[in-house]
Amino acid sequence: MHSIDVERVRPAGGKRSSKRDFIVDAFLRQEGHLSADDLVELIRKEDRGISRATVYRTLQWMMDAGIARKVDFGEGRFRFEHSYRHPRHFHLICKTCNQSFEFLSSDIEALIEEVAAARKFAGKQSVVQIYGTCEACQTGQPAAQDGTTELIFARDALRIAIATERSGLEFYTRAARITQDLRGRTIFQKLAEEEKEHLGTLEARYAQLLTMDPQLESRPAFLFFKGAANGLFAEGAERLTKGVNDQHALLIGIKCERGSHRFFKKYGERFEDSEGKQIFMEFAEEEKQHLELLIREYRSLMLRRGRRPPGKTVKARRRAHV
Numbered sequence: 264m265h266s267i268d269v270e271r272v273r274p275a276g277g278k279r280s281s282k283r284d285f286i287v288d289a290f291l292r293q294e295g296h297l298s299a300d301d302l303v304e305l306i307r308k309e310d311r312g313i314s315r316a317t318v319y320r321t322l323q324w325m326m327d328a329g330i331a332r333k334v335d336f337g338e339g340r341f342r343f344e345h346s347y348r349h350p351r352h353f354h355l356i357c358k359t360c361n362q363s364f365e366f367l368s369s370d371i372e373a374l375i376e377e378v379a380a381a382r383k384f385a386g387k388q389s390v391v392q393i394y395g396t397c398e399a400c401q402t403g404q405p406a407a408q409d410g411t412t413e414l415i416f417a418r419d420a421l422r423i424a425i426a427t428e429r430s431g432l433e434f435y436t437r438a439a440r441i442t443q444d445l446r447g448r449t450i451f452q453k454l455a456e457e458e459k460e461h462l463g464t465l466e467a468r469y470a471q472l473l474t475m476d477p478q479l480e481s482r483p484a485f486l487f488f489k490g491a492a493n494g495l496f497a498e499g500a501e502r503l504t505k506g507v508n509d510q511h512a513l514l515i516g517i518k519c520e521r522g523s524h525r526f527f528k529k530y531g532e533r534f535e536d537s538e539g540k541q542i543f544m545e546f547a548e549e550e551k552q553h554l555e556l557l558i559r560e561y562r563s564l565m566l567r568r569g570r571r572p573p574g575k576t577v578k579a580r581r582r583a584h585v
């Protein structure tokens with residue numbers, strides 16, 4: 264699963280070492296969060312000739328190379344996890360079985376940014392950890408296996424993109440229905456068609472992902488993006504029912520597309536290089552194209568009606584030059 268090219272991530276000046284490669288390989292074959300001692304034990308099982316000091320040095324080297332990341336669960340010792348192609352995340356830590364589980368939430372991140380900004384604090388790193396008892400330890404039932412975070416991350420990224428696509432499709436279908444202007448209606452129909460096509464592509468990708476892990480669908484969620492989970496167009500679609508005119512329909516569409524583009528771009532850029540990141544970045548680009556199309560349409564509608572767009576919209580247009 265972790266076919267990492269050690270040569271490629273080797274820091275400048277780092278030389279080849281078969282012991283080190285052996286340790287790196289053993290580390291990457293493990294999922295989860297290992298302490299240095301866990302790793303020493305693991306290595307010694309396979310090769311008694313490797314010293315503790317070598318393992319420690321290699322851990323440091325892996326951190327420098329961006330392969331490993333240090334995490335502190337408040338146990339008085341550090342643990343290490345993969346960072347290569349492994350998205351940043353928060354942790355749930357079970358005090359009974361000492362297992363930890365990963366998640367990421369845009370809502371938590373947004374709140375942290377808000378607090379830091381309000382306090383004029385230049386935040387560099389934030390750690391969120393939830394301590395307690397995991398479901399398996401509470402119920403005595405075996406836990407749903409966590410699986411590979413990378414795959415679950417891609418699954419959740421796709422789910423969010425699909426939800427957005429669905430809400431977009433709903434939005435444009437509705438918009439086409441209520442639009443009086445023929446040209447405007449055609450545009451909304453075209454966008455609805457596009458959303459349908461994208462939806463098909465995303466669903467095929469999702470199905471393909473499921474073939475890589477038969478239990479993938481049932482694995483616990485990793486990404487918690489509250490607002491985005493229902494689709495970023497859901498609110499806009501809601502507003503369309505209240506008898507809006509063509510101009511307003513376009514404006515609502517612009518607002519939704521801009522919000523969606525920003526959302527996917529912002530998080531896509533933050534993620535580590537991964538399939539999930541790619542899904543977000545590609546989606547951000549599609550949304551940008553829709554946004555630009557809607558802005559052009561809005562302008563053209565205003566021109567045809569011989570009106571200048573109101574001031575607010577001029578600003579919105581400027582901001583839209585993303």
Ligand SMILES: [Zn+2]
Pocket residue numbers: 357358359360361362396397398399400
């Ligand atoms: Zn537990």
Ligand SMILES: [Zn+2]
Pocket residue numbers: 296334344352353354365
């Ligand atoms: Zn972790």
